Amino acid sequence: xxxxxRHVGSITLVRHGRTAFNAEGRLQGQSDIALDETGLWxxxxxxxxxxxxxxxxVGEKRRQVVVSSDLKRxxxxxxxxxxxxxxxxxxxxxxxxxxxxEWEGMTLQDIRERxxxxxxxxxxxxxxxxxxxxxxxxxxGARGVAALEEWSGRYDGDTDLFVFSHGxxxxxxxxxxxxxxxxxxxxxxxxxxxxxxxxxLRPLDRAGGNVRWRLETFNTGPAIAQTSGWExxxxx
Numbered sequence: 001x002x003x004x005x006r007h008v009g010s011i012t013l014v015r016h017g018r019t020a021f022n023a024e025g026r027l028q029g030q031s032d033i034a035l036d037e038t039g040l041w042x043x044x045x046x047x048x049x050x051x052x053x054x055x056x057x058v059g060e061k062r063r064q065v066v067v068s069s070d071l072k073r074x075x076x077x078x079x080x081x082x083x084x085x086x087x088x089x090x091x092x093x094x095x096x097x098x099x100x101x102e103w104e105g106m107t108l109q110d111i112r113e114r115x116x117x118x119x120x121x122x123x124x125x126x127x128x129x130x131x132x133x134x135x136x137x138x139x140x141g142a143r144g145v146a147a148l149e150e151w152s153g154r155y156d157g158d159t160d161l162f163v164f165s166h167g168x169x170x171x172x173x174x175x176x177x178x179x180x181x182x183x184x185x186x187x188x189x190x191x192x193x194x195x196x197x198x199x200x201l202r203p204l205d206r207a208g209g210n211v212r213w214r215l216e217t218f219n220t221g222p223a224i225a226q227t228s229g230w231e232x233x234x235x236x
Contacts, residue, residue, distance in 0.1 A: 007211050009062070009157040011148060011201040012054065013174070014081070014164045016073040017042040018195045018231070025107050028166075029100035029134075034072045039195065040080075041233050042225075046196035047081040049222035054160060054200075055085065067151055068164040069095040077196065078164035089164075094147040097166035098140045101133025137172050141181055144173025148213075157203075167192050174199060177213055190218065197221040 017039030021028045035043065055064060068078035070091040078089045103111055112119045121128025130136065152161055165173075171190050175181040180189035193199065199218045203211045224230060 006153060006156050007203055008065070008152045008155045008159045008161045009203070010054070010216075011152060011161045011163065011213065012050070012198050013170045013201075014046070014050070014077060014162065014198040015167050015170055015193045015195060016069075016077040016164065017046070019073050021105070022195060025109070026105055027100045027103050027108070027111070028073075028097060029104040030071065030097055031104050032071050035076050038231065038233060039073070040076070042196035042230065043077040043080040045222045045224055046077070046198070047084075050081055050162070050198065051085065063155070063159040064162060065151070065155060065159055066090065066162045066164070067092050067095060067147075069093070069097065069166060069169070071096060071166070074164045074166060078162075081162065081164070092147050092151070094143040095163060095165045095169065098137070098168040098172065099133075099135040100129060101135075103129060103132050103134065138176075138181070140169060140172040141176030144169055145176050148173065148177065170199060174215065174218075177201075178215055193219050194221060194225065197225065 017035045019028065019033045019039055020036045021031070021033050023036060023038070055062070064082070064085060064087050066078055066082040066087050066089050068074050068089050068091055070093050074095070075089065075091070082089050108119075115128070115132070118128030118131050148161075148163070151163070155161070170193055172181070175189055197219050198221070200216045200220070201213045202216045204214055205211050
C-alpha cells in the first residue's frame, strides 16, 4: 500500500479471542459468535499487554484510535483494550471476517467428509471454497487495505491505529498490503494468527511523500500465551 500525505505512526491488527466455534473447529466467517469464557479471559490478557507495550511503554503521549469489525467477538476484544483508556470503539464492516458461504458453522471434519475434493482444493489454495459461496480472497484483501488506507490517512504520526478483526481478514489484508498475494498467488505466505494475538505495522516514508507499510511483528501475544494455560486458564 502506498499513500501520500498524512498517516498514523503505527497500525496494530488484533485478532479476537476464542469462541465456542473456534474451540469446536468450526468455520465462523461472518456468523456473529460471541467470545466464550476462555476468550473473554484471553482478551483481557492481550489488552493489558497491548496497553503496556504500546500505550504506557512508549515514553510519550500519543493518541489511540480504535476500529473494530462489527461482529460481537471482535467488538468484545476491542472494548477490552479501549474501555480502560476511555477511547471510543468505531466500527467498520470492511473489517469483517471473510464470508465462507454455506461452509460457515460447519466443522472442518464435516466439510472434508461431505466435499472431499473441494476441501482438498481449499486446503491446497486452489479455491475449492469458491464453489460454496465463499468471498474471494482478493476481495477480502481489497476491502481490508481500503479500510486501512482510509483510517490511517485521517490522522497524523502522533496517532496509533488499532484494528480489531479476524484471522482470515488479517492474513489476507496483510498479504495484499505487503505484496505477498502477488508474489505467491497460489500460496498463503502467513500462518494463521492465534486468538487474541496481533500484528504491528510501521510506516516507511519515501521521497515524494509516499509511504510503504512494513511488518514489524506478527502473531505476537502476551507471555502467558506461550503456556498450556492459554487455551484453558485453569491449567498452570
